[in-house]
Amino acid sequence: MSPESTGQNEHNLTVYRRGFRTWRGNRPFWAGLFTMLGGAPIAYFPYADLHLGNMTLAMSTTAGAGSLIIGVLLITLGLTMWFHSIVRVFAGVAAILLALISIPVANIGGFVIGFLLALIGGALSISWAPGEPAADEADPQDAPLSLDKRQPESGYASEGALHGAAVPQQPAGDHDAASGYDGGTHRAG
Structure with a gap:
């Protein structure tokens, strides 16, 4: 030593x-x-x-x-x-x-x-409620999987957003028909 x-x-x-x-x-x-x-x-x-x-x-x-x-x-x-x-x-x-x-x-x-x-x-x-694990300690394998396997299109969240990174969102009332973004938290199908 x-x-x-x-x-x-x-x-x-x-x-x-x-x-x-x-x-x-x-x-x-x-x-x-x-x-x-x-x-x-x-x-x-x-x-x-x-x-x-x-x-x-x-x-x-x-x-x-x-x-x-x-x-x-x-x-x-x-x-x-x-x-x-x-x-x-x-x-x-x-x-x-x-x-x-x-x-x-x-x-x-x-x-x-x-x-x-x-x-x-x-x-x-x-x-009392148990604490959430820190973001750097979270296992990427435990991240929720998307039902849609396509790559993110314009208007969708980036791949980093699927793993907890902050992503700017459009206002809730906006609707962009071209990208399928309806202002909510669901992806258009």
């Missing part, structure tokens, strides 16, 4: 950080994190004891098992959002419903903290 090579001398922490950033960007990371953080107080508070000097204040309720189940399900849904992002909409709806159910069951939704975190996490999961 020579000292001029740049790829070999990166610090391991930088490599892990970039790998984590890539992993985080391909899934609803923040939705899963908020959902898991919302499940923790919902599951914890019914079993917690607060000690004030010689006095012990127990916050357990009759529905302690219900709040434990809700908290564990919210944590499971958060992990599902991370590792199976294809079901993110289902996981988000389920997280919102469990957060709403936690209000009467689990000490006002983990004293509102768990309720709000799970609600935000579910909403983020529903609204």
Whole structure:
């Protein structure tokens, strides 16, 4: 190895950080994190004891098992959002419903903290959409094929336009009978 090579001398922490950033960007990371953080107080508070000097204040309720189940399900849904992002909409709806159910069951939704975190996490999961690959990374083999195999005529888009390049278009109301261009997005046959 020579000292001029740049790829070999990166610090391991930088490599892990970039790998984590890539992993985080391909899934609803923040939705899963908020959902898991919302499940923790919902599951914890019914079993917690607060000690004030010689006095012990127990916050357990009759529905302690219900709040434990809700908290564990919210944590499971958060992990599902991370590792199976294809079901993110289902996981988000389920997280919102469990957060709403936690209000009467689990000490006002983990004293509102768990309720709000799970609600935000579910909403983020529903609204998250996977990103499109960059244009330079797109495979030209994946480009949509045209049904018309003729070469582009005048008035039609160039070959570069079929692969995502910007092409100026005529105004929508214009109609050019010679080229078959009708101002829409369809090619005349």
